Amino acid sequence: MPVIELHLIEGYDIDTKARLGRGLTDAVRAVLPADPEAVTVLTHEVSAAGYMRGGQNRSPAPALPDPVKTVRDFLRAMEARDLDRAAGFLSEGFEMTFPGGVRMTRLDELIAWSKPRYARIAKTYTGFDTAMTEGGPVVICRGTLAGAWPGGTAFEGIRFVDRFELRAGKLWRQEVWNDMGEARLGEAQS
Amino acid sequence: MPVIELHLIEGYDIDTKARLGRGLTDAVRAVLPADPEAVTVLTHEVSAAGYMRGGQNRSPAPALPDPVKTVRDFLRAMEARDLDRAAGFLSEGFEMTFPGGVRMTRLDELIAWSKPRYARIAKTYTGFDTAMTEGGPVVICRGTLAGAWPGGTAFEGIRFVDRFELRAGKLWRQEVWNDMGEARLGEAQS
């Protein structure tokens, strides 16, 4: 039933308006059990001259990149071992925490750390969630891992979840959980 | 810079309006790098007689429970082994997936499954994220586990993350990842 009106300074592109519209729809539907068809978003665009705060016109800030796209692009670059490209998605102060609570800050550390753990790895995604915190958006991506153990045996279907915090459109925190410990434990016990 | 107007049928309580306002603010801030101070939400409440869709007045649906509160209450009941109370938070068709990809649908199955894994367990929360999907809200809670192995040795600081999907205010899916496999592997190898 709710109607949401969003007032923006004109100039945002179609994709940004769509992201805003979906986000506002979701925000309402997280609280009210409204039939999606009944949630209407109207985005009003005022001219830059027609917007004033504190008696002064303002320039609209460029939209942030889509956080899911940022995460996907980063993970694709990592999978391709294109560390330069991957590093371009990281904000200053980036920190990652991997299974066992291992903290690292550089991508080459991660590569070194993973070497004794698996020979190769690829991700299949089940889904991406985007949440919002006071500091910025959070992306949770989950799915399964396939690859080969250092000894060459293949594995697949190992569940994982990655949680990314973004700051100003860049990745700032990555936390990783997965069932590789369980899998290796199973292997060790077999 | 954006102003958001939300039009509701009157009758929602203060907490619901606050949840809506924060959700809308977050939805905008996930896309636009606006200074929080510059995001204004105005919630207009129209009388039931003053709202019409398709030429007909509508009754406002009761707000959904706060999904984070639902998750917290469920986890607290589980920790207290109050399975009856915990079951009250579950929707029909509830399914949970635990480390190793173990799928269960009943809480007593879970209790049975965990018995050989640990003697007791308690969660400390680092944070909760709320995302929205087409089907409904998703809550991701993360933190650390403390407890004792079946042999009695204590453990603590083991990272975990739980992902809950809600349907109509109830828990519908639970997925759990944690570092217990890593920890047990470490223990087994020591």
Place this chain on the structure above:
Amino acid sequence: MPVIELHLIEGYDIDTKARLGRGLTDAVRAVLPADPEAVTVLTHEVSAAGYMRGGQNRSPAPALPDPVKTVRDFLRAMEARDLDRAAGFLSEGFEMTFPGGVRMTRLDELIAWSKPRYARIAKTYTGFDTAMTEGGPVVICRGTLAGAWPGGTAFEGIRFVDRFELRAGKLWRQEVWNDMGEARLGEAQS
């Protein structure tokens, strides 16, 4: 798809808001082929102190009576030959035009005129249409007449239509067309 916001000074009753909401919905649907479910009306009520035109607060005028109800009540009074009550629905300058182009201004004239035409008469309504003109609303009611000719023979199913113009909530013009001429012609020719 359209959303209509109506801003009123507070104080109108539920029925008035419903009539306004339906009228606005119909007005849009007369022009746009929108699914009724997709036409939303939001009626915002501002306090009398919060409404100003030309720098001055205004008092909201009382709503006009429902024109269909006025027509129904007038026709019921006429059928009951309660001319006093019926006259209460007429505005100054009321004029009626009956089949054959007969113009009258007083209800007793009408009674006298109808005497040689039928012994008694009753209306069954098929429907009421409400249109709007610059001067005010127009009600068109149609249906069938049943009764008895002066000689006592019964008749029924004779089609009629009445068109009423209202001014300031009162009936100002009545125009009547029906198939009684056809029926009498048929009788005369039989």
Place this chain on the structure above:
Amino acid sequence: MPVIELHLIEGYDIDTKARLGRGLTDAVRAVLPADPEAVTVLTHEVSAAGYMRGGQNRSPAPALPDPVKTVRDFLRAMEARDLDRAAGFLSEGFEMTFPGGVRMTRLDELIAWSKPRYARIAKTYTGFDTAMTEGGPVVICRGTLAGAWPGGTAFEGIRFVDRFELRAGKLWRQEVWNDMGEARLGEAQS
């Protein structure tokens, strides 16, 4: 006193916006005795990307044709005996009811039926009313008929009223009442 805001997806032409504006003004004035000068309509046009229902952008449906224009064009074609053109204004399932309750569905039936009733006929219009029903708009047109009886005697000033129901921009029902029975009765009795 009322202010009406209409929110549309951009793209409608000037004439459509004028029809919407007048319709909304009339809808309010049918209920509230507001000075016309005090009824303001503001039509806000949002970009297609800025409108969302159920989280999805929508395409604006083309406006329906002006129902009065449709009726006028149909009647002009009938008067010119251009049955092909006239038939183009009819929806599937069209049905007409003429004086005496005669029901027809094809325009050539009507021509055949009218042949013994008059030799030629032309309409002069007094006015058109547009009402709205749940099914669609209704046009009531009234005026006088002039022409010649089958025997060649001219007649004029015979009152008529036509009521048209439209569906999806086409004529679906036509009901006709007039004083021709009265006139023929007068002639027969003279």
Place this chain on the structure above:
Amino acid sequence: MPVIELHLIEGYDIDTKARLGRGLTDAVRAVLPADPEAVTVLTHEVSAAGYMRGGQNRSPAPALPDPVKTVRDFLRAMEARDLDRAAGFLSEGFEMTFPGGVRMTRLDELIAWSKPRYARIAKTYTGFDTAMTEGGPVVICRGTLAGAWPGGTAFEGIRFVDRFELRAGKLWRQEVWNDMGEARLGEAQS
């Protein structure tokens, strides 16, 4: 032609809403030559829970006192030589400039300064203007002075103008101009 919507947190009294409405009407009419009747102000009041900036609810600040009333009350107190009451209208840092460019900060200084200039004095007001500056409102009051010279001769009709700047509802600057110099000059030259 313009319509102004003002969104406030609910709770302001009628007088405050009227002052806001008149101020907004005047602000538009200073720029657009609109017929006053055509300038509409709608004041929407949202509940405190329904207003959020930066994701946080806010308390509405109490309205400032009417600056014209403040000036009138101050001048009345001065005329009655009620310096205590008059001082209550002054903000910290108050400064006044009188004819000849005489600057003073205390009301008793003013009394002392004026003693050799006139024996008594009273103001008749022609009008009050209220302007707005970045620092706060400004009130300009003008009219005529009547009284008696130190020698006892009466005078009247001497033009004056006072300009007051207010800060946070208190008087912060007073500037006075009048024709007393001209009058005394005339007297001296006569």
Place this chain on the structure above:
Amino acid sequence: MPVIELHLIEGYDIDTKARLGRGLTDAVRAVLPADPEAVTVLTHEVSAAGYMRGGQNRSPAPALPDPVKTVRDFLRAMEARDLDRAAGFLSEGFEMTFPGGVRMTRLDELIAWSKPRYARIAKTYTGFDTAMTEGGPVVICRGTLAGAWPGGTAFEGIRFVDRFELRAGKLWRQEVWNDMGEARLGEAQS
């Protein structure tokens, strides 16, 4: 905290929108002690076809000239003794009142009147206030005069204030107060 929405027919230039926005911001801040940053103005522009009052589209009236600019331009022309240009800023019925209550209607009268008072004069401006009255805007400008007495002695720093009323964008009343009487009195007494 307040949000102001202004609805205009599209077509006003950037400067007009800025003047409107600042005027509306000031109007609110004269009544509510809001942090300037918290006062937002949104100017919505509807197409000419999308605006209707009394069921009729309207043409937007051209904006009035900026009254401060009009006053500045008039005073500059006067200072340059360009009476023709200065007269172009005056409305029919213009009247000015100078120190001592001297009323004049023609600029050459003023020149004649001032001749015995000073040999030359120039204004330095401290500030301009713009107020609004029912009749139109009022500009108050104040500052100091510098020049030479008829005998040739220079003067400077003499305080003045001018109050202008405008009608339809032209100057209609000018009232002048200054300390020249005080200064001449001082000179006479010295």
